[in-house]
Structures are given as structure tokens and as C-alpha cells.
Amino acid sequence: MTRYNPKESEPKWRAAWAERDVFRALTPAQAGDAPKAYVLEMFPYPSGKIHIGHTRNYAMGDVVARFKRMRGFNVLHPMGWDAFGMPAENAAMKGGVHPKTWTHANIAAMRADLQLLGLSIDWSREFATCDPEYYAHQQKIFLALWKKDLVCRKRSKVNWDPVDQTVLANEQVIDGKGWRSGAPVETRELEQWFFKITAYADDLLSGIETLNRWPDKVRAMQANWIGKSRGATIRWALTSPAPDGATDIDVFTTRPDTLYGASFLALAPDHPITRRLADRPEVAAFLAETAKLGTSEEAIEKAPKLGVDLGLKVRHPFDPNWELPVWAANFVLSTYGAGAIFGSPAGDQRDLDFSRKYGLPVKPVVLPPGADAATHAIETEAYVGPGVIYNSDFLDGLSTDDAIAAAIAKLEKLGRGEGATTWRLRDWGVSRQRYWGCPIPAIRCGSCGVVPVPDEQLPVLLPDDVAFDQPGNPLVRHPTWKHVDCPACGAAAERETDTLDTFVDSSWYQFRFASGNLTDRPVDKDQVRYWLPVDQYVGGVEHAVLHLLYARFISRALRDCDLIDLPAGEPFAGLFTQGMVTHETYTSAAGAWLSPDEVELNDGAAVETATGESVERGHVEKMSKSKRNVVALDSFVADYGADVARWFVLSDSPPERDVEWTDAGVEGAWRFIQRLWSTVDALPDGAPGPLDPVGDVGGEALALRKLTHKAIKAVTDGVDGFRFNVAVAHVHEFVNEIRKVDGTAPDVLAARAEGLGVLARLVAPFMPHLAEECWARLGGPGLVSEARWPDWDRELAADDTVVLPIQVNGKKRGELRAARGAALTAEDAEARARADDGVARALEGLTVRKVIVVPDRIINIVAG
RNA sequence: GCGGACGUGGUGGAACUGGUAGACACACAGGACUUAAAAUCCUGAGGGGGCGACCCCGUGCGGGUUCGAGUCCCGCCGUCCGCACCA
Numbered sequence: 001m002t003r004y005n006p007k008e009s010e011p012k013w014r015a016a017w018a019e020r021d022v023f024r025a026l027t028p029a030q031a032g033d034a035p036k037a038y039v040l041e042m043f044p045y046p047s048g049k050i051h052i053g054h055t056r057n058y059a060m061g062d063v064v065a066r067f068k069r070m071r072g073f074n075v076l077h078p079m080g081w082d083a084f085g086m087p088a089e090n091a092a093m094k095g096g097v098h099p100k101t102w103t104h105a106n107i108a109a110m111r112a113d114l115q116l117l118g119l120s121i122d123w124s125r126e127f128a129t130c131d132p133e134y135y136a137h138q139q140k141i142f143l144a145l146w147k148k149d150l151v152c153r154k155r156s157k158v159n160w161d162p163v164d165q166t167v168l169a170n171e172q173v174i175d176g177k178g179w180r181s182g183a184p185v186e187t188r189e190l191e192q193w194f195f196k197i198t199a200y201a202d203d204l205l206s207g208i209e210t211l212n213r214w215p216d217k218v219r220a221m222q223a224n225w226i227g228k229s230r231g232a233t234i235r236w237a238l239t240s241p242a243p244d245g246a247t248d249i250d251v252f253t254t255r256p257d258t259l260y261g262a263s264f265l266a267l268a269p270d271h272p273i274t275r276r277l278a279d280r281p282e283v284a285a286f287l288a289e290t291a292k293l294g295t296s297e298e299a300i301e302k303a304p305k306l307g308v309d310l311g312l313k314v315r316h317p318f319d320p321n322w323e324l325p326v327w328a329a330n331f332v333l334s335t336y337g338a339g340a341i342f343g344s345p346a347g348d349q350r351d352l353d354f355s356r357k358y359g360l361p362v363k364p365v366v367l368p369p370g371a372d373a374a375t376h377a378i379e380t381e382a383y384v385g386p387g388v389i390y391n392s393d394f395l396d397g398l399s400t401d402d403a404i405a406a407a408i409a410k411l412e413k414l415g416r417g418e419g420a421t422t423w424r425l426r427d428w429g430v431s432r433q434r435y436w437g438c439p440i441p442a443i444r445c446g447s448c449g450v451v452p453v454p455d456e457q458l459p460v461l462l463p464d465d466v467a468f469d470q471p472g473n474p475l476v477r478h479p480t481w482k483h484v485d486c487p488a489c490g491a492a493a494e495r496e497t498d499t500l501d502t503f504v505d506s507s508w509y510q511f512r513f514a515s516g517n518l519t520d521r522p523v524d525k526d527q528v529r530y531w532l533p534v535d536q537y538v539g540g541v542e543h544a545v546l547h548l549l550y551a552r553f554i555s556r557a558l559r560d561c562d563l564i565d566l567p568a569g570e571p572f573a574g575l576f577t578q579g580m581v582t583h584e585t586y587t588s589a590a591g592a593w594l595s596p597d598e599v600e601l602n603d604g605a606a607v608e609t610a611t612g613e614s615v616e617r618g619h620v621e622k623m624s625k626s627k628r629n630v631v632a633l634d635s636f637v638a639d640y641g642a643d644v645a646r647w648f649v650l651s652d653s654p655p656e657r658d659v660e661w662t663d664a665g666v667e668g669a670w671r672f673i674q675r676l677w678s679t680v681d682a683l684p685d686g687a688p689g690p691l692d693p694v695g696d697v698g699g700e701a702l703a704l705r706k707l708t709h710k711a712i713k714a715v716t717d718g719v720d721g722f723r724f725n726v727a728v729a730h731v732h733e734f735v736n737e738i739r740k741v742d743g744t745a746p747d748v749l750a751a752r753a754e755g756l757g758v759l760a761r762l763v764a765p766f767m768p769h770l771a772e773e774c775w776a777r778l779g780g781p782g783l784v785s786e787a788r789w790p791d792w793d794r795e796l797a798a799d800d801t802v803v804l805p806i807q808v809n810g811k812k813r814g815e816l817r818a819a820r821g822a823a824l825t826a827e828d829a830e831a832r833a834r835a836d837d838g839v840a841r842a843l844e845g846l847t848v849r850k851v852i853v854v855p856d857r858i859i860n861i862v863a864g
Numbered sequence: 865g866c867g868g869a870c871g872u873g874g875u876g877g878a879a880c881u882g883g884u885a886g887a888c889a890c891a892c893a894g895g896a897c898u899u900a901a902a903a904u905c906c907u908g909a910g911g912g913g914g915c916g917a918c919c920c921c922g923u924g925c926g927g928g929u930u931c932g933a934g935u936c937c938c939g940c941c942g943u944c945c946g947c948a949c950c951a
Binding site for chain 1: 865866867868869870875876877878880883884887888889890891903904917918930931932933945946947948949950951
């Protein structure tokens with residue numbers, strides 16, 4: 001009897017896999033009839049080191065990949081590096097290391113860490129997005145999109161991150177702060193490159209419906225983000241021209257049915273008309289007050305309604321004699337709709353608050369169901385629900401929906417407006433004023449304007465000789481790089497110095513992985529047609545909007561540029577968002593975060609190992625570098641092995657929920673591995689092999705075979721349903737049972753060998769190293785990683801007899817055994833039930849009214 | 865405010881499609897082995913009552929449907945996540 005030693009076994013089996021190239025994806029021709037499975041985990045940013053918190057999604061993806069492979073699929077399971085981005089530049093500014101050097105060193109370290117986990121990855125397809133072999137193709141994609149009119153330049157207000165000195169997309173601004181730096185974002189106006197994601201807004205929205213293997217939560221977040229609103233644009237005629245000569249003011253509304261309740265127009269503070277009037281003292285005061293609020297969402301949210309009467313009047317579209325005042329108001333957003341609204345206070349809480357504050361009229365026009373027109377009144381609560389229109393001339397008596405249609409029809413007839421749809425989604429700003437990103441292949445010429453870099457001049461490579469001694473973009477300061485001749489007229493011109501948002505890099509990598517290492521073009525149509533869509537994508541929910549929406553957009557754009565065949569445009573058929581690994585946090589007496597390996601726990605008291613001072617035990621939080629509550633993967637694997645880590649993060653907690661990493665849990669996983677090994681190792685030498693046929697057996701051997709086949713079914717169902725914690729529980733259960741069998745009669749030995757061989761294969765996706773060791777010990781042929789997943793025998797997996805609980809009036813009073821599938825009549829059931837003491841007692845003095853028999857399930861006797 | 869997820873022992877959680885609630889694990893307690901400890905193995909355990917075979921209560925709260933509800937319906941309470949003066 002030996003102990004299982006992961007330090008010896010794990011490297012040995014990883015070498016065996018590498019030697020036999022087990023995890024290389026086959027070409028379609030090699031794969032033959034085998035179905036394909038593309039399993040992908042969101043690729044990591046190479047920040048330096050892998051910790052346990054990073055491992056869960058790789059472990060989950062690997063379970064799926066290995067399981068699919070064992071079930072006969074041709075599996076593509078690649079890995080790469082999301083390698084452009086700010087931290088490399090920050091490191092360069094701080095430590096003087098070149099971003100390229102820093103990034104490649106990190107990649108080497110992280111690759112080594114990841115390989116320790118024993119993932120079934122086809123490393124031959126590895127790439128880093130910072131390699132010219134990758135980003136050169138991205139430049140071709142950029143130019144293809146440009147040609148297809150999906151790229152534009154706009155002067156626009158941007159979110160400027162003063163710390164990172166770069167522009168952020170709206171999605172990258174969280175609570176008014178930069179998503180990476182956490183610094184409050186400022187507003188600046190710059191000319192920027194954009195991808196026209198809004199051109200696909202409708203398709204991206206309706207496509208969500210087809211993503212039935214995505215979490216509802218993510219689908220809802222995407223729909224919410226796209227934010228489609230249907231309504232109408234209304235042109236309000238000014239009764240005297242505005243200062244900029246405008247004669248109309250456009251307004252977007254979703255509620256044209258409430259037009260007869262209108263009492264004012266309100267413009268955004270930075271609406272062109274408002275700005276023209278800024279020289280008036282009262283308008284200037286209003287703008288100053290509004291600006292004071294700052295940009296933080298919180299401040300805007302809590303700010304009271306504020307407005308100023310601009311002194312302009314407009315005419316109501318349905319009534320030439322009706323004039324309404326035009327105000328500017330702080331709650332109107334310039335970035336949404338037309339940057340102007342009409343206020344219909346009875347039907348909108350904001351409009352009502354505003355009207356009450358400034359004494360504007362409030363006229364109810366929607367009668368809620370059951371309300372009386374004579375008495376219905378609006379005080380401080382607007383009525384926003386559906387109802388019947390009244391006080392509204394030709395709309396009277398219509399339902400809200402019908403009135404919306406009727407109002408739009410009339411507006412169109414009068415030429416004062418039309419049905420319209422607006423979107424919350426805005427175009428994707430992709431310009432970044434950074435060095436460490438994909439250069440945008442464009443040249444600015446004084447006479448020709450902005451022109452694309454011609455094909456023969458691609459790729460535009462990043463220069464290596466750059467300095468990071470001051471903030472801002474080193475490409476701008478580089479002495480020669482940006483100076484080029486205009487490809488159109490030959491005059492001296494300048495390169496674009498902006499680089500692409502790193503979300504562009506990760507928006508098409510799923511196609512590049514599928515295409516192999518092509519040199520002449522970004523992606524291969526045939527390969528993409530074969531492998532895509534990704535069958536199972538695994539990653540964090542933090543990418544629910546940003547990355548996943550961009551990838552869906554780029555997939556459609558590449559399709560429409562005829563670079564790929566992907567009719568539906570959806571790159572990820574199945575998505576799973578895994579929970580995080582959490583850990584307790586520790587703070588020292590001095591208030592500094594401490595890492596778990598600096599802390600000793602004795603009987604619930606925590607002490608800093610180095611100083612002996614007591615340590616405060618804080619909340620359990622997601623493992624993160626900043627809180628230092630991380631466990632390094634390499635040292636953990638050195639102590640316990642990768643399988644312990646893999647088993648731990650897949651046990652207990654459902655995959656979509658967080659799992660708390662604890663020492664006790666580590667010990668538990670370690671004990672289980674030893675227990676499993678000793679169970680396998682207990683099989684006497686000379687026993688049959690794990691795949692030898694067992695034949696017809698009875699007694700103890702048969703009982704064990706039944707347990708074995710039940711275990712196959714239970715674990716298969718668990719893995720198939722992405723319920724790894726349940727699969728793990730069934731493995732535990734099976735080990736507990738098979739340990740009890742130690743007979744050495746030939747039929748029992750055969751059943752044990754079968755059971756242990758099944759066990760090795762069932763745990764292979766979870767703990768591949770241990771599984772190989774077990775498989776070898778049992779004398780299984782080849783590698784377990786290449787073995788076929790066991791099938792269960794329906795007869796063996798089902799029980800011959802079932803235990804039927806007997807209820808009396810819904811409460812369990814006894815049980816009886818019956819043959820499976822036996823059709824008990826109510827009379828039989830009652831007679832047999834009465835033989836049970838507990839049932840007989842419960843029925844004492846009662847008359848049986850009805851007996852319910854659910855075959856193989858339950859018997860319920862209703863008595864009174 | 866809108867949208868989504870969820871609420872089960874000391875803890876993480878299980879329970880197929882309405883059919884024995886608490887599988888499995890962690891922590892705990894008792895025991896075996898040992899000079900002792902570690903490791904390992906065995907046993908116990910939702911709460912309450914009874915000497916006892918047993919009985920009562922129990923899946924956030926209140927109702928309902930049903931022979932039967934953790935599961936379905938209605939109404940609350942609470943937690944977490946996302947979005948938000950979006951017209």
C-alpha cells in the first residue's frame with residue numbers, strides 16, 4: 001500500500017501528454033465522423049502570476065474539454081494572451097522595463113503556471129495579441145471595416161481618464177470613474193475613431209433571443225445596455241426664431257399619446273440653443289449651477305430638479321393656438337434622444353417634480369383602469385401606466401397603445417414628426433492615446449485628409465525605442481515614427497498615433513484560434529465554418545456587456561466583410577459565467593493587507609507569523625492582488641499538487657456561485673485524493689483489467705456492478721449539466737461504496753476492476769493526473785485522457801426493487817419494497833401497507849377514503 | 865425606480881418533471897489503532913419531547929392550489945448583482 005505522491009506523478013503525466021500530443025485538435029479530415037467541440041475560456045491578461053482565484057474558469061473549461069474528448073468529440077481547446085494594455089505601460093513608467101519585455105516575461109511565467117494545472121490545451125495555437133503576427137491581422141480587419149463604412153471619425157465629448165491619460169468608452173466608466181484606474185473621469189472634446197456598432201443595434205438585440213445557452217442574467221444585461229425605445233420624433237415649431245436661427249426644436253418621446261398633457265419643452269444644458277443663450281445672466285447662472293454638480297453619477301442622481309425659462313415659445317403640433325414655454329433643465333440628457341423633451345407632468349415623475357417646482361400646469365390625460373374621470377387627479381405621483389386617454393381631443397377614448405399609433409399618424413400627416421426608435425447604445429470609441437496597443441493603420445495628410453495605410457505598407461509596427469519618462473503617449477513624442485509620406489499625394493504626412501482599445505483585440509480571437517497560425521490573412525473561412533460557434537465559452541460575468549457585446553458585433557462585421565461564414569453572426573453558442581474563488585482577508589495591526597501565507601491561525605485567533613502581532617480577520621472577498629487574499633498557484637501545486645486545487649474549486653459550490661477557499665477544504669480535497677488512490681491501490685495484483693468483460697455475475701459482484709453503473713449515469717449527468725459539484729458528490733458516494741467491497745472471489749474481483757476502471761475515467765476530467773496514475777495501476781490500456789468515457793448499462797443502473805414510502809394523509813408512516821415497474825392496484829397497496837406497523841397505527845380508527853399509487857414513487861392513503 | 869438571481873441544519877450545499885427534505889462534503893462529538901501524537905478507520909448528529917418501540921415541529925414570512933408543495937400560484941420581507949433623471 002503506497003501513498004499517492006503528486007510531486008512525482010503530476011510532472012510525469014504532463015510529460016506523457018505532451019509527448020503523445022494528446023490535446024492537439026484534429027483537422028476536419030482527421031476527425032472524420034467525430035463531431036467537433038470548441039471549448040474556450042476567456043483568455044487572461046498576463047499580469048504576472050496565476051493565483052488560485054484565476055484557476056476556476058480554466059478548471060471548468062478543462063472538465064468540459066476533457067469530457068468531450070473522452071466522449072469522442074474532436075476538441076479545440078486553445079489558450080492565448082490578452083497582452084496589450086495599460087499595466088505594461090505603468091510598469092514601464094515605474095520600473096523602466098519595456099512593455100514588451102515585461103509582457104513576455106509575464107507570459108512565460110503565467111504559461112508555466114497554467115501548465116502546472118494540467119489543462120488539456122492545444123498549445124500549438126497559442127498567441128499573444130501584442131505579437132505583430134496577431135495585430136498585423138487586426139489592422140487588416142480594421143481596414144476592411146473602414147472600407148465597409150463601419151469605421152468613422154467623430155469629434156465628440158469623451159471620457160478622459162486623467163490618471164491613465166486616455167479616453168474611455170462609456171462601458172469603461174463605472175460610477176463616474178475609470179474602470180481600471182478608478183480615477184474620476186473628466187469630459188474632453190477630441191476627434192476619435194469609432195466602430196459603428198449602432199448599425200447593428202437591432203440585430204444585436206434580436207440575436208439575444210437565439211442565445212438560449214447563455215445565462216438569462218447576461219442576456220438581460222445586454223438587452224438593457226442596447227436599450228431600444230420606440231416612440232416618435234416631434235418637431236415643435238418656434239413661434240419666434242431661436243438665436244441660432246432654428247425654427248424648430250426636435251424632441252424624442254415614447255409617449256406621444258400624452259401630447260395633450262404637455263406643458264413645457266425642456267432642453268439639455270448643453271443643447272445648442274441653450275448654449276447660444278448662455279450670455280443671459282439667468283441662463284449663465286443655471287449653467288454654472290449645473291456644472292458645479294460635477295460628473296459623478298451619484299451627484300447627478302441626487303441633484304434636485306433645476307431649470308430656467310429660456311423665454312422661447314413653441315406651438316403645439318395639434319393646436320396652432322396653444323403655446324408652450326421652452327426651458328432648459330438639468331435632468332435632460334444631451335446624449336440621449338434629441339437632447340430635448342416635452343414635459344407631460346401627469347405621466348412622468350420627473351416632469352411632474354419639475355412642474356410642481358416651477359408652477360407649470362399639470363393636466364391628467366391618462367385615466368387608469370377603474371378610475372373616474374370626474375375625480376381622478378394627480379398630486380405628487382405621476383401615473384405612468386396604461387389606461388384610457390381623456391382630455392385629449394381626437395385621442396379621447398383610445399387605449400394608450402392605440403393613442404400612440406394615432407398620435408404618430410397625425411404627426412406624420414401634419415409633417416410635424418414621425419415614428420422613431422432611439423437606442424441607449426452608442427458607437428464604440430476605439431481610440432486610445434497609448435503606446436502599448438495595436439496601431440491604427442491610418443495617415444493624416446494636410447491635403448488628402450485621413451487616408452488608410454495601403455496594404456503593401458502593412459503592418460504598421462510599434463517602434464521599440466520609446467521612452468516612458470513622462471505621461472501621455474510616447475508615439476506622439478517619437479522622433480521619426482509618425483513621419484511618413486502621404487500614400488495618396490506623396491506629401492509629408494503623419495501617422496495616426498492612437499492605438500486601438502484592447503477590447504478590439506479580444507473581439508475576434510475566437511476566430512484566430514480556430515484558424516491556426518495563418519500568415520497571409522487574419523482568419524480562415526473553412527476552419528471558422530468548421531469550428532465556430534464556440535460550443536462552450538467560460539468566463540467571468542464582469543465581461544457580460546463589454547467584451548461579449550463587442551465580440552458579437554465584430555463577428556457580424558467580419559461576416560459582412562466576407563471574411564468569415566457565420567450566418568447568425570453569433571460567435572458563442574454556449575456561455576457559462578463562473579463564480580469567483582473567495583478568501584478571508586487579513587489586516588495587520590498597522591492596517592496593511594496581509595496575504596494568507598503571512599498569517600497563522602490558531603484556534604480562531606490570527607497572528608502575523610513574522611511579528612507575532614494579532615491580525616484582524618476581515619470579510620471573505622474575491623481573491624485579488626489589491627487585498628492580498630490570494631494563494632499563489634505555483635507554491636500551492638508544489639505542496640499539494642494541481643489536482644487538489646482543481647478538485648477543490650469544483651467541489652461543493654455550484655459552478656455559477658462563489659466558492660470560499662479554506663485550509664480545511666484543501667485538507668479535505670487532499671484526504672479524498674489519498675482515499676481514492678488507496679481504494680484503487682487495494683485491488684490485488686492479478687485482478688482482471690478495467691476493460692475486461694465482467695460477464696454474468698450475482699450477489700456481491702452484481703451489487704457492485706449496479707453501483708458502478710449508477711455512478712456512471714449520475715456523474716455523466718452532472719458534467720453534462722454543468723453541475724460539477726453534484727458530479728463530485730456522486731464520485732464521493734461511489735468511492736465510499738466501492739471501498740466496502742474487498743472480496744477476492746473471481747467474479748467480485750472482476751466487478752471491482754470494472755468499478756475502479758470506471759472511477760478512474762469518471763474523475764479524469766477533474767483530476768487528470770491522479771486518474772492517469774490510477775489507470776496505469778489498474779493496467780488500463782494507453783492514457784486515460786484518451787480513453788472512452790464509460791457508458792452505463794440501463795438495466796444495471798436501475799434498481800430491480802424500489803422502496804415505496806407509504807404516506808397516510810401526506811405524512812410518511814412506513815415503507816414497502818416492490819418490484820420496479822410493478823403495477824400495484826389500490827387494493828394491493830392498501831393491503832400491503834396495512835402490514836406495516838407504523839401505517840396500521842396511523843390508520844387506527846380511520847376510514848380509508850382513497851389510495852393513491854404512483855408507480856415506483858409513492859403510496860398515499862387518504863383516510864379520515 | 866427598472867431588470868435579473870436567490871433565501872434549505874453550525875457551514876458549503878443536494879433533492880429528476882409536484883412524490884421519503886437535508887445526499888455529498890466541511891466543521892464538531894464519541895470510539896478504534898498508538899507509549900503518545902499525526903495519519904487512517906468506524907460511529908453519531910435538523911430542532912423539540914419521551915426510559916422506550918415512537919411522537920410533534922421544520923426549506924425567509926402569510927395565504928392558496930393539491931391526496932401530497934423546498935418545488936406551482938398570489939401577497940409580503942430580506943440578500944446579492946446589473947442598469948438608471950434613457951424622455
